[in-house]
Amino acid sequence: MAVCITCGTDCDQSFTVNWNGRSASFDCIECLATMVAPTCHHCGCRILGHALRIDGRQYCCDHCAQARDHGASPAANAERWQFGDRPIKSVPGE
Template sequence: MAICATCGNDYDKAFTVSWNGLTETFDSLECAAVRVAPECTACGCRILGHGVEASGIMYCCAHCARQAGHPAMVDRQSAIGD
């Protein structure tokens, strides 16, 4: 069995995740997200999707980026011809 890096649970179905030269073991996707997923600079939630980036800072959505002073940020652009 393996010990989860986030919660310390000893679990027989644990898995490893490698990122930025690190490798750690987790017992659930939730524990992996707590340790690996970046946090939104504005609201603090974990960014599990693509998020948005403005001036090199990650946000979970365009709303948070706009609240932080990036008024031009949008979640999606209209397709050509819309």
């Protein structure tokens, strides 16, 4: 059994993903998306479909793409995990 790199669950139905020379195991699609899906440059949400790409930046929707013209800055944490780039931290209280 492989341990999910996102949540730490030891699951008998986990799966392994190989991407850009990296390999990681996950127990569900939600954990995979948390690590792999790109984030919107404006709001910071995970983009699970086709992103709008403008000037080298990705946006989740037309609203966020238009907001870039008004000097808007990302509202969400831009330091989210990106597929194995940062070590997994333990959850406080565990």
